[in-house]
Amino acid sequence: xxxxxxxxxxxxxxxxxxxxxxxxxxxxxxxxxxxxxxxxxxxxxxxxxxxxxxxxxxxxxxxxxxxxxxxxxxxxxxxxxxxxxxxxxxxxxxxxxxxxxxxxxxxxxxxxxxxxxxxxxxxxxxxxxxxxxxxxxxxxxxxxxxxxxxxxxxxxxxxxxxxxxxxxxxxxxxxxxxxxxxxxxxxxxxxxxxxxxxxxxxxxxxxxxxxxxxxxxxxxxxxxxxxxxxxxxxxxxxxxxxxxxxxxxxxxxxxxxxxxxxxx
Amino acid sequence: xxxxxxxxxxxxxxxxxxxxxxxxxxxxxxxxxxxxxxxxxxxxxxxxxxxxxxxxxxxxxxxxxxxxxxxxxxxxxxxxxxxxxxxxxxxxxxxxxxxxxxxxxxxxxxxxxxxxxxxxxxxxxxxxxxxxxxxxxxxxxxxxxxxxxxxxxxxxxxxxxxxxxxxxxxxxxxxxxxxxxxxxxxxxxxxxxxxxxxxxxxxxxxxxxxxxxxxxxxxxxxxxxxxxxxxxxxxxxxxxxxxxxxxxxxxxxxxxxxxxxxxx
Numbered sequence: 198x199x200x201x202x203x204x205x206x207x208x209x210x211x212x213x214x215x216x217x218x219x220x221x222x223x224x225x226x227x228x229x230x231x232x233x234x235x236x237x238x239x240x241x242x243x244x245x246x247x248x249x250x251x252x253x254x255x256x257x258x259x260x261x262x263x264x265x266x267x268x269x270x271x272x273x274x275x276x277x278x279x280x281x282x283x284x285x286x287x288x289x290x291x292x293x294x295x296x297x298x299x300x301x302x303x304x305x306x307x308x309x310x311x312x313x314x315x316x317x318x319x320x321x322x323x324x325x326x327x328x329x330x331x332x333x334x335x336x337x338x339x340x341x342x343x344x345x346x347x348x349x350x351x352x353x354x355x356x357x358x359x360x361x362x363x364x365x366x367x368x369x370x371x372x373x374x375x376x377x378x379x380x381x382x383x384x385x386x387x388x389x390x391x392x393x394x395x396x397x398x399x400x401x402x403x404x405x406x407x408x409x410x411x412x413x414x415x416x417x418x419x420x421x422x423x424x425x426x427x428x429x430x431x432x433x434x435x436x437x438x439x440x441x442x443x444x445x446x447x448x449x450x451x452x453x454x455x456x457x458x459x460x461x
Numbered sequence: 462x463x464x465x466x467x468x469x470x471x472x473x474x475x476x477x478x479x480x481x482x483x484x485x486x487x488x489x490x491x492x493x494x495x496x497x498x499x500x501x502x503x504x505x506x507x508x509x510x511x512x513x514x515x516x517x518x519x520x521x522x523x524x525x526x527x528x529x530x531x532x533x534x535x536x537x538x539x540x541x542x543x544x545x546x547x548x549x550x551x552x553x554x555x556x557x558x559x560x561x562x563x564x565x566x567x568x569x570x571x572x573x574x575x576x577x578x579x580x581x582x583x584x585x586x587x588x589x590x591x592x593x594x595x596x597x598x599x600x601x602x603x604x605x606x607x608x609x610x611x612x613x614x615x616x617x618x619x620x621x622x623x624x625x626x627x628x629x630x631x632x633x634x635x636x637x638x639x640x641x642x643x644x645x646x647x648x649x650x651x652x653x654x655x656x657x658x659x660x661x662x663x664x665x666x667x668x669x670x671x672x673x674x675x676x677x678x679x680x681x682x683x684x685x686x687x688x689x690x691x692x693x694x695x696x697x698x699x700x701x702x703x704x705x706x707x708x709x710x711x712x713x714x715x716x717x718x719x720x721x722x723x724x725x
Contacts, residue, residue: 249513271540272536273536275539276538276539276541277540280539280563280564284619285617287563287615293565295563297544299544299547301556331556334602338598349544353551355544
């Protein structure tokens, strides 16, 4: 086992607000040791798609990625957002390296099989999707990989992939090489017992407590797949998973950050 | 002096035609040894800008990069085009790594000083712009860097930069580490004595002959800055500079490719 690694995922709300984003990135840059950033898309892609006359298609709250929308996602996630994040991190002294899954063949995915719904160019991550050898080369050379949520299938096709899933897949794969901690940053203080009270952060959640909180509807909707991802990562060797407010990242190394998910 | 390195620049016309692009990329992937690809933008950025209602501003044939146009350039060059090229190269077995100048802090530029014209977010490359240490790490780790024409100023600002200039700056800087050859690929067979006759390729041009060909108006307009860049690269340590048809790249290693520019 090598030294430690932090995989940090930043969500759309922070990406959409440049003041918040810069504040987060400064804190991320200050985090000691090896680290990887994974960023979601934010609302810019939807806005640019609309400006281009491309209609955003959703089924059951999931984006359908047709060819036009894939092009917009590639432009915005891997281009505009990724390069803005990377150049900002360089300003803060962090030697960031922006990546899609195609770059260095770091993350291969498969086009989601068509069953009831054709999700279009949505990429699913498989067990062997992550090229740990490539990513290790970047980390050992002193770079901080910054992943956008675009992968490829190895046959020349780019694919739009969920950023939470990318973060957990990276964490699980890299946990074989590094003691890996996964941190999901978003706009709330952590998992809240009362969604209207930011003071009601649940400090830690075990898998049993997770099931109970779902039954009690304390945890619902978008938090469920996020936490499913997180617990799966823990069961597959990730050391710790945290979920908390992006703007509190500086408190993480003092042990005061959001909700800590436990492996048992 | 280490082993050899090829820096290959591909222009807009080939980028715009995916059949030609794939044919070129397959040949590029097959080229033996260490290599770097630099790609221009093509017409997609202009089209997308128009679709977004952003007017392309030109003065003296040069693009003025306002904030809106910089965003489009970043989306298209560093996002859509770069990731399409990278995923295609991966398909052809080349371990491509897409980069802007911000990634790994590979190329820093300065915002072009305002004199008679304010070019906006146009980046000029300086003598020490290229971070050869970063690029060497990528090359030695087995990656093939693929540069889009976006750089940064190190202070969080992305800049739109001429791709020909990036190619020659990379060649000059990397010539200190590798025996470096620079190949400009475009849609013609080479420098032509008669622009309407593709058989009239001038096999080699010395600096003196270049001056003569300019006076005779055999070389004019867009070819002049391209060749100026090339001769400057030769005078600064680049071993050879070639200019020829992207689709003939497979003939390069047989010594049958376009026009060879001579250092004296």
